[in-house]
Each structure stands twice: as structure tokens, then as C-alpha cells.
Amino acid sequence: MANTLLLPRAGGELYAYTMGDAIRFAKHSEPFKGRIAFSAAHVVCDPFADADPLNNAQIDWNGTLAYRHHLWSLGLAVAEAMDTAQRGMGLTWERSKELIRRSVAEARSVGGRIACGAGTDHLVPGPAVTLDDVEAAYEEQVGFVEGEGGQVILMASRALAACAKGPEDYERVYSRILGQVKQPVILHWLGDMFDPALAGYWGYKEDLDAAMDVCLRVIRANADKVDGIKISLLDAGKEIRMRRLLPEGVKMYTGDDFNYPELIRGDDQGYSHALLGIFDAIAPAAAEALHALDRGDLDRYEALMEPTVALSRHIFQKPTYAYKTGIVFMAYLNGHQSHFRMIAGAEGARSVVHLAELFTLADKAGLLADPQLAIDRMKRVLALAGIH
Template identity: 60%
Template sequence: MTLHLPVPGGTTRPYEPRTEPLSLTPGAPFTSRVVFSAAHVVADPYADVTPDSPAAVDWDATLAFRRHLWSHGLGVAEAMDTAQRGMGLDWAAAAELIRRSAAEAKAVGGRIACGVGTDQLSATEIGYPYSVAEVRAAYEEQLAVCEESGARAILMASRALCAVAKGPEDFSEVYGHLLRQSAEPVILHWLGPMFDPALEGYWGSTDLDAATRTFLDVIAAHPDKVDGIKVSLLDAQREIDLRRKLPDGVRCYTGDDFHYPELIEGDDQGFSHALLGIFDPLGPLAAEAVRRLDTGDATAFRALLDPTVELSRHLFQTPTRYYKTGVVLLAWLAGHQSHFTMVGGLQSARSLPHLARAYELADGLGLFPDPALAESRMKDLLSVYGVAR
């Protein structure tokens, strides 16, 4: 049946939904790349909350989605920005998410790494009234929760540290302290301001070359404590240059949701592993693609993954930080959750034409296990917005 999808300008155009999904089956973990999907959280739609309330999470549906990712061989990057850290998911809920997901990972044998930050330190009307020592202590509190759960830690970028640091030396001091005390090697996450404007000037400079030098100096001083780095700057060449400068044994996990196929494939001087938000909706397809790399078939890898870039660029278009809305829409349409509700009310963060285009692109890729269900739910969403069937 034809759907009439809204487009910018107040009109609609016809779209014929796909009738058959792409055939993708679960499989074993990968051998050529380490691949994490940064997973979203499922809100509790029956909770009586406001955007300012503590997060209300549907734990059963949230953990079921993680089991779905693990079944396809993907690792789960937990409590990251895709899970709405700092955009609806407060630290109390994030700590519970880390504990529950780590226990579930242990039960099913899944790979997991969890975000460690400082979001228990809230901004006030005058900004972040904290010392560098208080920021460091906040990191330590979260690192302890992560390590006690048995998960690998991902040291996330801190809004509070970015606000209170006087220069590169404060970043070096805080990260050096955390790396020295970490029980196991960690992943360092450099999240660019396109994902969070409050992180402008991270590593002590708005000059990316100077910031990169500080970042590399921190790694060089503690190479045995750094499993890898996740780079989310949406600059493919900068990531390539950076990964070529890493010490032996330190992985580069691409966080570039615009250029991931070529970065994961790599070149004759190396490649990136992956820790990506787009691998939430693309999980099974991405897993199938990486298995082609495992056999040495880079052409088949690209043939599967290159067509997904248009969807990813659409979901991550400016303002990039609202990509989570499209991710959760696709999870609902795919049947991974029973509703399109997000913590913090973030389901309202994208326009109907944006959501309609996300549906069209995902449907065209065959991402929906039940295309008829996706079509029916998209019709329901359109009717809520007053689009005639």
C-alpha cells in the first residue's frame, strides 16, 4: 500500500514500502575488528514524568535490545551519548544501567564497555562551580561503579572539566590520575562539539592540532592503560592521521558516523575498529558486513555498508546531538520496543519530514524484520501528526 510521506514545504509524496526484509541471521563475534554498538535506552511510556524528571527506563525492553545486539556478535557500548547521557539520562539511571547491562553481558557472554563521566556534577546559573579536584573525584566515583560491574571503562568527555580546566595541563593531570589508578586499560573518548556544544575546546584548545597533541601526550605517557581511543570528530582524515600516531597495541575505534565504511576497512597502514551510534539501528547488517571482512572480502564489506551511509548522515545531520531521536524511531518501527517515547521527551526533537525520511531510507535498506509492522506503525505516527492515510 502506498504511504504519503511528508516532505519539507508542507506537501507529501508517495512511497511504496518494501515487502521483504534483508535476510540477516545472528552469528559469532568477529575476528578482524572489535565492534561496539552504542545502544539506546528504552523509556518507560507509563511513567508520569516531565522532561526535567529523573529518567524512567523500561529495563526489560532495554536489556532485550542489548541481547539482540550481542546475538549478532556486536559488543555493547553502554551508557554513552546514544543512551542520552546528559540529554535525559541522569547519573543515577546511568549507574543502574551499567550494573544491569554488565550483569546481562556476563550471563550471555557478551562484550561490554561502559561510559564513565562526571554528569553527577550539574551546571548552575553561573556555570560549573567546581574545582578540578571535584571533577576528578566525580570521574573516580563513576569509574568505581564501572569497574565493580566488571565492564571495561570508557572515559567520556566531561562538560564540567571542559568548563573549569584552565588549559591542557588540567586535562593531562585529570586523565593521567585516572589512568594510573584504573584497574584495567580503558577507552578514551574524544567527543566533538557537533555532538555536544559544551565540549568546544576539549583538551585545552579550540585548535584541533594543539588538542590532538595533548591527547596523544596523555596516551604516550600511559600506553599500557589505554585499550584504545574513540574519535567522534566527523573528520576522516584527522582520524586516519591520529590512528597512525598511536602506540603499538592502542586501538582506534571510529566514532565517525559519516565515514565509517572506509575507516573500518582501512588502508595499507592500518584500520579503525568501531564504536558507533549508527550501529544501533544497523546492528545486524553491520555485523554481516564485518563478517565479510573477517574472510578478507573487503569488496563485499563495502557493498553492504556503503549504502547505509545516506541513512547515517540523515540521522546525524545538524544539530547532530539529536540523532538519538531517529535511532529510537527505527527501533520502534523494527519492533524492538512497543512505543516511540524517549527519556526527557526527546521524541519531539526531530521534525516529521525528518522522521519520514529516516523510515524511507531504513525501509529501503531492508532493516525492518517485519516491513508490514513498520509500515503500520509509520501510518500511526503520520495520523498523529494529521497526515491523511
């Protein structure tokens, strides 16, 4: 059968898999009315650059910017130079600056919304690093993003996590930076499952409720400078608790790639907006679902979102920080880029068995737009593993 291929299971057993029909998602370019929805966007590696792929991989600017236009065309906003773009995991601050500059200009050209990550990743954590150093690093990156005309997403800092002695150090640094910003920012609390170097953020390693209280104190003290906060803890209960404690006017942006449908839908006490890495991979389904939510069609919203959850949980399975591999693989399968090469060689961060399961889950969610193209590309990846 034309739509059947052999896929591997753990241990080397092969089985025949027959694809279903792709879903033809409705396409609306207008912004959503009820929710703000950012997709953190991946970068496309230049596979023909004669450079060290581990330390000096180059970006394919045409492919990278084209993908952002794809997201804007669906009504989604773009969260730029975040962890989905391999920030701090292959994408340096110097290259991030060019990415931010180019993407902000492209957003302006089509009226697309964009917010950009500002952190301290050009400051290498070490015993000599001080809070003053962390503040100066944040000031440099925030100044750059605002200078380019982008909204700031204030990213969590590995250097701050390494040198802070307690909660008061976080309050000091954040209050200083928030006191200087020109427009309200989105804070970003990234759990250590996404970045182990951020363990103990806000001054508490095991007690997330105590850490949340510190974060809330920062927000309340600077509420006029905070548009919202994205939390990526993969714990729906923690997010809902924090959402209900935020000052009026400060938004919750879910970063929970396990529980996003229920958090975005919300309850009788509120809802979360979205700033999600998985939206890069499920953009057509997410966009149509959010338009259905605008219409009050909850059945359609659930029907579109629910099949994507198994795919997302697979892509973000432990080690969670390797999720970028699955995001880029989806773009490859769907023809958004001609190759499956990544910055820092990250295409090798997941097994071929993992990628085969991703293929089936994407198919079951109707997210492989051209089944024959997806089969052809899956076969190329399988061939590299000796499966012919």
C-alpha cells in the first residue's frame, strides 16, 4: 500500500504502519479574540555551511524567517529566540541578536506580533559572577530587544540561579531590571525539567509553592511593568493556583506542553493565554481550535486539541530539554524545510524509535499535511538507521 511503511519498535522489531487521512484545517489569519497565543519558534540550520556544527552552526535565514511567516499567517504570535530556538543550547547571544533583529523587521512588515527573549546567556556562570554582573547582562539584552522594537520576554537566568544566595537576591535583580523597562514584559519561569541549570529558581529547590510566593512578590511590586508570566512547570495545579493569585491585569501565559488544552480553555475563575513550544509543531490545529474557542464552540476546540496532547507529551518526554528535536522533525516531515539537520547536531538527541512513534502520533492527530511526502522523508531517516 502506498501509505504504508515499516517502523521500528524498541529492540529492533519492525511493524507495518498505514497512515490515516490528513486533516484539512481551516485557515484564518486574523488574531484571536479571547486568547493571546504565542508560538515559540524553532530555527532552521544551514546544512551546507562549512562550519563546526557543534560550536558554530549557521542559520538558514530564508527557512527560519519563512517559518515565522507561516505562524503569523495562521494568526499566531511569535516568541523569538527562546529555548525552542535552542537558546543557550546551540544558539548564542550573538546569533540571537541577528535573529531578533531580522524577525522583528519581518513582523513589522506583515503586522505580526512578536516578543523576544532577553536573558543573561552571554554571561557564563561561575564562582566570580556577582549579582551586579547578572544585572548588567540583563540590562544589555533588554536594551537590545527594546532598541529593536520588540516586546521583552524576561528569561530565567542560569547565572542568577548559580550565584543567588536566597529569594532576596532574585527580588533585587528582577526589581532593578523591571524598574528600567520601557514597556511591560513577559516573565518566564522555566522549570528545571527544561533546563537543569535552573534548579532552585526563586531561591527554593524543592518547595515550588515557596518559590511561587517569591515570584508573586516580584510581580506585585512591579505590576505596571509586567504584562504577564509564562510558567513552564508541567504542573497544571501549580499554574492554576498562581493564575488565581496574579494581580489584576497581569496575564498567565501557559508554558505547560502537557496540559495546555484545559489551561487555555480555563474555568469559571479564569484562563491562561499561551506561550508554547508545542504550538510550533501543531500550529494549524492550535490556530483553528483557538478560533473555535472564540466562537464558543467548545466541542470543536476539544476535538482539535485533544489528539495533539499525546503527540506533545511524547515530544516533551524526558529528557524534556531534547524536545527541540521533535519540533524540527515535524517541520521536516511537513515540508517546511528540506532537511533534518539542527544547530549543535541536536537531530541526534532522540532515538529513531522515538521519531517513529512521533510520526504515528502526528498522523493520528491529522498533522501530517502531505502523507506521501511525510512517508518519503520518514523513510530517509529510517535508512540512516539501517532500515530499508
